[in-house]
Amino acid sequence: xxxxxxxxxxxxxxSLEVQLDKLTHCDKIYQEKRSGSTLKxxxxxxxxxxxxxxxxxxxxxxxxxxxxxLHLCQIA
Numbered sequence: 001x002x003x004x005x006x007x008x009x010x011x012x013x014x015s016l017e018v019q020l021d022k023l024t025h026c027d028k029i030y031q032e033k034r035s036g037s038t039l040k041x042x043x044x045x046x047x048x049x050x051x052x053x054x055x056x057x058x059x060x061x062x063x064x065x066x067x068x069x070l071h072l073c074q075i076a
Contacts, residue, residue: 001054005029008046019060026058033066037067048075 005026007019016031021027028050032043044065051057059065066072 002027002052003055003056003058004047004051005058006044007031008041008044008063009033010035012074019064022057022060 004029005023007016007023007029008031009016009019009032012033014033016033020029020031024036028048030043030047032041034041034043037068051054062072066075
């Protein structure tokens, strides 16, 4: 069972540093600079492909993962 981190900021000018600092305990971290409203988030896709049964996906805030409750349910 592994801890898998995912960090995202919406624009190139923003920093992932705060999120990455909070995810240092994770075994593997995926990160990207891309708007959450964008349907294509290749690092999120790679993260979800990597997560196995028993692993835990860790995000610093739910809005870094999904834009709405519906989107969160689709990811889950």
